[in-house]
Every structure is written in C-alpha cells, then in structure tokens.
Amino acid sequence: MTALLQHPGYDEERLKGVAEKLPCREVQAEMLLSLMGQPHQYSYPSILIYGHRASGKSHVMHVLMKELELPHATVSCVECVSIALLFEQVLLSFFGCDAPSLLPRSPSLSDFVRVYRQQCSQSPAKQTRYIVMEKAELLRDTDASLLSALLRLQELVGDNVTVILLSEIAWDKFRPNTGCFEPLLLHFPDYSKSELQQILSQNVHSSYSAGFYSAYINILLGVFYSVCRDLRELRHLAALNFSKFCEPLAEGKVKETDTHKLWKHIEPHLKKAMQTVYLREVSSLQWEQMQQMEEEEAGALRGLSAHTHVELPYYSKFLLIAAYLASYNPARTDKRFFLKHHGKIRKTNFLKKNEKTSNHLLGPKPFPLDRLLAIFYSVVDSRVAPTASIFSQISSLVTLQLLAQVSHDDQLDAPKYKCAVSLDFICAISRTVNFDIVKYLYDFL
Amino acid sequence: KEAYKCKNTLTGKTLPTVVKHSDSIHCVCRHLLELLRRTAIHGESNSVLIVGPRGAGKTMLLQCVLRDLQKEEKVQKNLLQVHLSGLLQTDDRTALKEITRQLHLENVVGDKVFGSFAENLAFLLEALKKGNRSSSCPVLFVLDEFDLFAHHKNQTLLYNLFDVSQSAQAPIAVVGVTCRLDVLELLEKRVKSRFSHRQIHLLSSLNFTQYLERVWTQLSLPDSFPDKKFAQEWNAGTLCEDKSVEEVLQRHFNSSKDFRSLHMLLMLCLSRVSVAKPTIKPADLLEASRMCFADATANMLHGLSILELCLVIAIKHLNDVYEGEPFNLQMVHNEFKKFLHRKSNSMYNFEQPVVMKAFEHLQQLELIRPVDGSSAKVQREYQLMRLTLDHSQIMDALQKYPQCPTDVKQWAMSAFG
Secondary structure, eight states, X not given: OGGGOOOTTSOHHHHHHHHHHOXXXXXXXXXXXXXXXXXXXXXXXXXXXXXXXXXXXXXXXXXXXXXXXOOEEEEETTTOSSHHHHHHHHHHHHHOTTGGGGSOSSOOHHHHHHHHHHHHHHSOOSSXXXXXXXXXXXXXXXXXXXXXXXXXXXXXXXXXXXXXXXXXXXXXXXXXXXXXXXXXXXXXXXXXXXXXXXXXXXXXXXXXXXXXXXXXXHHHHHHHTTTOOOHHHHHHHHXXXXXXXXXXXXXXXXXXXXXXXXXXXXXXXXXXHHHXXXXXXXXXXXXXXXHHSOHHHHOXXXXXXXXXXXXXXXXXXXXXXXXXXXXXXXXXXXXXXXXSOOOOOOOSTTTOOOSTTOHHHHOOOOEEHHXXXXXXHHHSSSOOOXXXXXXXXXXXXXXXXXXXEOSOTTOOSSOEEEEOOOHHHHHHHHHHTTOOOGGGOGGGO | OHHHHHHHHHHTOOTHHHHHHOHHHHHHHHHHHHHHHHHHHHOOOEEEEEEOOTTSSHHHHHHHHHHHXXXXXXXXXXXXXXXXXXXXXXXXXXXXXXXXXXXTOHHHHTTOXXXXXXXXXXXXXXXXXXXXXXXXXXXXXXXXXXHHHTTSGGGHHHHHHHHHHHSSSSOEEEEEEESOTTHHHHSOHHHHHHSOOOEEEOOOOOOHHHHHHHHHHHHSOOTTOSOHHHHHHHHHHHTOOOHHHHHHHHHHHHHOOOHHHHHHHHHHHHTTOOSSOOSOOHXXXXXXXXXXXXXXXXXXXXXXXXXXXXXXXXXXXXXXXHTTOOBOHHHHHHHHHHHHHHHTOGGGOOOHHHHHHHHHHHHHTTSEEEOSSOOSSSOGGGOOEEEOSOHHHHHHHHHHSTTOOHHHHHHHHOTTO
C-alpha cells in the first residue's frame, strides 16, 4: 500500500510516513498529491473537499502538510468571528509575525490583498502555499464577496497560492448567485464497515491481543453501526466501554475466545450507552464512575432530561397537567371532559379525527389564562381559592420553561401560554398525584 | 519523470495562445486593441464593456490585448493602468484610495480633504499632467466584476469615471468586465447616458468539431518540449479516435461550451498520469468525466446510517401523501413507527432521543431545512421542516446504498408508505 504514494516532487521516505498515517485514505491522498503537483508548480486555484463528518478530510490535509513540510495556513472558520482574524492568521502563517500588524483596524478584503502583495514581493513563493479552511460552509454567512474572492485568490494576489476548503455540505448549496470561479470538487467517501473495523482496531491496548480487541470492535459496530457511522463517536464509545468488556476476563469467568459469553455480558451495557452517553445525557465521567459501581447500585442512571430531577409543589403539578390538557385538547372538547353533566354528545364529525391533525403530531396550541384556570379548578379535587400564590406558580412554571409564554409582554390582562413538556413527562407527573391523564386526552379517545 | 515534465508544461501552458487559434475572438481582440491604442496614443477617451458568461475568456482576452498593447514603445511610456475589482473594492471610498495608490499619488494627495468624489478624481487626474501642462497622461481603468460596482451607493465611481470619459478633462479608457448579460439595466439613467454603449459580447459560438480541436491542441505537447521522442509518443497516443472519448466530450460540450469547465476536466484527466503510467488512456478521461458529473448529494446520501436513511424514506412518504407540506420530527417518527409495526422486527426500534439525534444530523447536512418562521418559541420536536431532496435522488441513492436491508428498500418503493 505504501507503493501507491509516489511522486517525484516529494521525498520517498516522507511519503511512506504519510501513507502509514492515512489508513483507508490512500486513493484520496494520491489524488491530492497529483493535483498539488510539484512544489514549484502552480496548482488549481481552489479545491473543495466535501464529505461526512470524521471522514478524514482535516486529518489527511494535516498529515500531508506536516509530513511533507509544505508552507500552509490552517484556518477554522468557526474561530473567525470577524474576517480580520482570518486575514491575520493567513499573514502570520506565511510571512511571520510582523505581517499582521501591517493590516489596519477592521481590515477589508482590499487591505488584505494589498498587504499580501506587498509581502509577496518581498518574499515570493518558492513552493505552492496552501490555505486550508475548515468548516467552510460558515463562509456563506459572511460577506458575499469573501467566498468569491477566496476562490480566485491566486488570480487576485498573483502568487502561487491554493485555497483548499473543507466542508460537510455539497457545493450546490455554496454557489453564489451570479456564479464564481468553480473550485475543483473532491469527495471523501464515507468509511465502509470493514474500513471502520480496521481503523478502530488500531487503538488496541498493549496488554490485550489484536484478535480480542477486534472481536470487541465487531460487537460494538453490531450495536451502533445502524445508528451512527461517525468515526469519532465510535472511537469515543469504544474507549469508554472497553474496561467493562474486559471485566469478565479479569474476573476469570470467561476466556478470551469465548465471544458469545462476552457478547451477552456487554450487549445490555452498550444498549444503555446508546440512550445515555451517545446522546450526551450523561457525561463520560459519570459513565465511567457508574461502570465502577456494582450492578445493584448502578440502577437508574439519571440523564439530563430525566423527569425525576424536577420536584414541583402539589398545585404546580395540577397546573401543569391542566396546561397540558389545554394545549393538546381542542377547546370545543372541554365541555365533554370537564363538566360533571355534559349530556349526550352526538357522534358526528366531532369524534372523527384525521390522523394528521392529531395534536400530538402538530405540537401544543396556545391557550388563554382563563381556560387554564377553568380546567385547573375542575381537575383539582379540593376547593382552591384563586389566590396570588396560584398565579405566581404559573409564572414560576414559565421560568422553569415547562410553560412558554406566547403573547407579547405588553398584554397583561389576557396572557397566552403553551405547554412545553412531553407526554412521558406529564404521565410521570400525573402518576405521582394519582391522576389518570390519558382518560382526559382527546387524541386517545 | 518525463511524464511529470509534460504535465507541468500542459497545465502551465499560457492560455492566451489558445485565443489566437479562434478567428472570431481574433477580430474582437483587434477591435479592442485599436480602441485602447487610440486612448493611449491619440488621447481619445473611450469606454467599453466586455460581457460574457463565467469562463468565457473575458479576462484572458483583456490580458492578451494589454500584452500586445505594451509592445508599442509609446504606449509603454505613457499609459498608466489602474485595476479595480468589484470583489475587493466594495465601496467607492475604498475604490478611490486604491486608485490613488495605483497611480502612486499618495504623497501628492497627502492629508487633503475633498468635498466630493468628483473633486478628488479631478485632482488626481490634474496631478497626472505632464510637464508642459498640455494634457494629462492617459489612464486605463479596468473594472473587474463591473456589476458589483453598480451596487454602490449612487454609483458615484461609475458616474464620475464615465463623466470624465465624456468630457474633455483627461484621456481615460474605462473597460468593464462582467458576467451579467443585463448589466446595462443595473446602471442608473445618468450613468447609462454617459456610457458609450460599446459592448463586446463573448458568447461562445463553437461547434463540436472546433471544440474537439481545442481539446487536442490543449492535450498535445508543444515542439519546445525537451524530450522529442516522448513528445512524439505522447501526441500520437492522445490523438486516438475513440468512440467513448468522443461521447464523453459530446456530453461535456452539451452541458457547457466554456473553456474553464474543459480545463477542469482535462486537469482531472491529467492528474491520473503518473510515473508508472506515463500516457493518457480513454479510461482516464471517462473517470475524470465521472468525477465532474458526480452528484454531490447522492455521495452524501451514500454515507448516511440506516436509521437516517429510514427517516429520509419516511419523509418521502409524508411528502407523497401530503403533497409537500412541511413536517416535523413527531410526524416522521410516527410514520417510521408504522413501518416498524408492519415489519414486526425490533431491530430498528430506537428511542425517541436517538431518532432525534439522527434527525438533527440530517439537518446539519442541510438535507432538511426549517421552514422560515419563528423557531424560537417552538419545541424542537415540533419545528416544521422541508426536504431539500428530490424523489429521484432518494431512489437513486437507495440503489447505490451499500447493504441496504431488503425490507427498507421495499418500504421505499411501495406506494402507500
């Protein structure tokens, strides 16, 4: 595989080093090398490399630049809140620390090109200079002319410079209205399952055999591959869960080759990881601590969204339940649910509901305060007086973001609210007060 | 090793040599050259616009003309050039500073404060007067991306430049280069009236045979190449008449005739030349063409996880049933759950948060996009979105998806979701 990367412009030894650091990306590295050509030749003015996250775009560029020692400037567009930062970074990387100080305050593109030309006439490029811009899709949000100018930077400054843009988004969504200099498009395809296996197996710990580790990776991919193919996430998960995987081995219960038993042991653990660590509900530190604890103590791992976190006063719970009912039941059905004697309801179109208009699919609807209180009084079993404490509980629910205020702040006499909790949350709350909410919901009739 | 030298020559080939090959451009070249000569030597003011789509060769033409112009000694001594670009000089003050800088008049201007743009420009042109005070040096203004200058406030720069070119103040030539064919509509009435309405349109009128000739001339090594034997072999090899090669070139010709896309295709083709393989084969051109025409969205769809693919299919079904109305995560999840009920396999039975994460990933890839509206007050599960993909793109992607489970494929192709 190392024989693939050959180029007379670059040192053989260095190319071998490059090939070792880029598993499964030889074809792309080869393509890039041939586009870059010999160091003193001009390359294509701009190249756009697109591909999924963690498909190796930045990694390949960094390895190529470092190993072959090419003059380059790496800029991440996330850091460049203002374009001055971008210009300073480029000038610093190419011309040393004195160059950025030549830029005026809040420099424009025109200033940047002028200073670049000046510096370039003093120190012309002997090799192609590269500007690598990561997360290039953020360039669309800046000044419209910045992207067009960067794509033809070679022409504007008259120097041997190439701009390489790395992005997750396809070029079609980048193109400015009146067109621009089209960059060369290179696609970095996603890793296949076997390639992922190969790359992840490289992180094997020295005390375990390669076969054992690749069996582990196989099991991990079996659980997570259908959900996520991001190499970074998978690597993180592999590192976190490996100690748990080795537990039965350390305890002496199973041998290294007993893959079935190991699988049975680790699989529920990985499924739990999918609901917690993968979703970042639980931090990695908490996860590791949990793994240390015994089975019984581990029990319920509290995620960030877990409802057990919130402890509400008695009437607040009923207010929240009333708000949920007000949001998800249409107003005309209130009579049926909340009046003691509602009489016969004719079974007309009233009860027929289209699946699309099920309120649980469309989202909560806003309701006025009066309706909330009306439902509240009918839902609460004891007699409650409309005191200020009840009203203040409504405001605190808004602060907790369990209710959202929809009306304008100026409207004091008829505020409107919307309920912002999920069905699971409200079911759990109503269970704590012994209230059967499902009976009162229109969608579950 | 010769292969690389050859590649070097071909990619670094000066483009203006190609201009001479085509007759129609040749006479346009002469026309422009004559116009600029009149300004430089006889002191006549002129203005002209070069209009043509992207990659048509406008800048190339201009550089060719300027190079020929500089060959005359009188021009070389007299003519001053100012090059402005709409991308860099985004407002008139910056443009004026740039003009001052390029005319090397910073010291003359010093700290003077001018009342208006016109005064400043007049001062600059006055300062260029020769020793005998008879007339000022002729100045050539080249305005790249001319249409962007028309978006400046009041179009002061354009107005003043054209004004000077109409009055007898100083001999200037204003050459605008733009890709917009409707550029005259952008100009204000007073600016348009001062413009000479001279336009040079570079609309390529090549036919396919001329296009093919151009390809061969670009790919063949010139006589000046050091290794004669290699050059001969190379030229003999590339000029082979292969049916598939012609078909590929026909396809490119049908989609765009301009030179720049041809250049990109040939670059990609040449990049496959290596020490191990020092010739161009038809397969190289085919591969390069495939890369040029690759659908970026299809490539991205190839890399989605199965859960995300199922979500895309669920969205497709929703779009089919409800005719393109916006959807939210709850609706998509509901649709997906219906599929799972039917298939009764619990393999893809994921929790709502996991589905939400997959949905957000689709949003980050911009395959789905939120409908414009107040997104602040709406919970994330209920935010309405639209799909930016086409029906056919999804079906194509499914065909190419690696190891796609058959029940997922069948679900996608069924009419009723």
